[in-house]
Amino acid sequence: MTMLDDKCDVCGRPGAVGVASTVIPYSCAYCVPCLQRNAQPDLVFMVMYETIGIDFETANPAYLELVTYVDGDYIDYRTWAQKRHASEANDPIVPDVENNA
Numbered sequence: 083m084t085m086l087d088d089k090c091d092v093c094g095r096p097g098a099v100g101v102a103s104t105v106i107p108y109s110c111a112y113c114v115p116c117l118q119r120n121a122q123p124d125l126v127f128m129v130m131y132e133t134i135g136i137d138f139e140t141a142n143p144a145y146l147e148l149v150t151y152v153d154g155d156y157i158d159y160r161t162w163a164q165k166r167h168a169s170e171a172n173d174p175i176v177p178d179v180e181n182n183a
């Protein structure tokens with residue numbers, strides 16, 4: 083991403099101070115609070131979710147300590163992934179054909 087809009091790509095707030103690498107080969111604009119927490123943009127958590135999912139027992143513990151910014155709070159990967167998993171269970175991508183017929 084870029085700093086053209088002066089917004090942090092992790093939290094969306096103004097005040098980006100530079101571009102930094104995330105834990106995957108992807109760089110984005112960061113504000114100071116997100117840099118201090120090594121917060122990751124939601125794109126990174128989506129990539130992690132595709133590989134780790136909710137298999138927290140076998141995941142690298144360092145990944146579980148990462149945080150992202152959601153609705154005004156920094157939350158860790160476990161919390162984010164559990165919310166996403168619950169969301170998918172309530173709103174499956176595959177339509178329920180039997181009930182919609």
Ligand SMILES: [Zn+2]
Nearest residue numbers: 090093113116
């Ligand atoms: Zn930020």
